[in-house]
Amino acid sequence: MEILVHLKQGMSPDVTLDALYAFTSCEVSISPNCCVIIDEKPCFTSITDILNSSTKHTVELLRQELTIQKQNLEEKLHFSSLERIFIENRIYRDIEECETWEDVLATIDKGLEPFKMGSKREVLEGDLVRLTEIKIKRISKFDSLKADEHIARIKTDLDEVKNNLKHLTDYAIRYFEQMLKKHGKGRERKTVISQFDTIKARRVAAANVKLYMNREGGFIGTSIKKDEYVCDCSDLDNIIVFRSDGKFLGASVEDKTFVGKDIIHIAVWKKNDEHMVYNAIYRDGDTGISYAKRFSVTSLIREREYDLTWGSEKSKIIYFTANPNSEAEIVKVNLHNSVKARIKEFDFDFGKLAIKGKAVKGNIVSKYRIRKVAQMEVGESTLGGRDIWLDENIGRLNTDRQGRYLGSFNTEDVIIAVYDDGSYELTDFELTNRYRLSEIRLLEKFNSERILTAVHYDGGAKSHYVKRFIIETSTLGKRFGFISEEWGSKLILVTMEEMPVLTFSYRTKRAEKKSRQENLADFVDVKGWKAMGNKLGNYLRMSGFKWIVNDSSSEANENNDRKTADELTLFT
8 A cells, every 4th residue: 555645835754754653653663472383382582583593494404405416416426437437448348248137237347347446436236237228329429528528527516515515604695695686686675774763742743733822811822813823833832921920831732721911922832942042121010120131941830830020019021032042132221211310221231141040030230210122233142052963873963962963053054965966955953854864975064155076977978077166055945956967977976175185096098097186176166056067087987086084184173073062061
């Protein structure tokens, strides 16, 4: 049965695939008991034991088969030798005058007597009988040279069989390889052996519902469609809601839920997200003093109210922003004209505040009443970006230090992937992304100033080319082909090293094999991504293309990456 799944425009196939594993029976864990009959008794065993037993049984059958072949060849060699002696020495003429069958056999045995010393085994009566059955036509056309060649072939085959018996394991391996080659063509494995990670249902749940809110009434839900639209989400998501009185809480996605009046912010909440930082200025209800604070919410209990103020009645939020990458903006604070303060207008920089817990009181902004707070500059991240690793076993991004370190990513950063078919793609760094690494030549953090160097074969021109270009496209999730579409065209090598050095082998006109080294930055100009590039030379049978890696530079880059990751970790 074949099932065809149609996706809506803009939906990720990888996320959909994960969702199928998380919410359907695409992946079912089965723990079968393997029971076989051994010595006429049922026995529970493992697949490994069955394979070992089957292999040993096959090896034993091969040994028996070789033993039979050896016996047959020895018998064939024995009779061929007797036949040659019988004909070459004309023993058949001595039996012409024999009157009885016993005399015939005795005469042949007597004629063979001088040659029995070189025989492989004793000459039996059956051998003598077989000699009498040789037809006259075969005797008349007997050729001693052909007979010697025939015996030599038998000896060669016999030596081969003996060698196979001596090295039975190697012979069994070759046997299995031949079986695979003979019967495996067209029956290749259709499934893929891969390492799976644990798929979190909440992470891959499809955003299949729309969330709305009523700010003044204090209701949120999916059924109040006449009110203000918030976002698309899944029914497994958690929602965080902030109110003007300084209270906030976590809620589930339902048809309609009351969360309190005067909502100032609502969004999907992600657990343990330290990069989501909230900047707030609030006025304390008891003292009238205004405080500023920066905090993150890494844990929540549904339906439980929390307070970002000091807890006084009539406290009120004056200014509030939610920053997904810990941005810290500069705001202009205006005081009421009636207050006694000498400076009634000043700037306040959130970047000077440390990110603390949600229960801290905050820093004093002003002891006087604030009339208005306006944002002056868009904030920049204060945590230095998010460290991303690539788990090369499963092709997934993570923040758990699993696999190869890709770098520190800010909001605007992207990842570049170069594929085997000669195309590249820019993607975001969402942890739901999955990369088929078997089809990818290069995957790293994208730097728009770095040059991509590619060695490719043009099927139309039937020549190797080198091209160097800067990626100018910015569209995410779309592949761009940068090599020829002619049949036979293929990508050989690709790198984003600053000074790529290529080595390859070729043949001279006298079929001599030589190697050559080229510093591609010296003779290949940087052009557009659609250009063919420079021809690599008129060499015959080019092969063995490899990059020469500068160990010192690669070690330095690795140390820098590690240093950067460590510094970021210590900073957070």
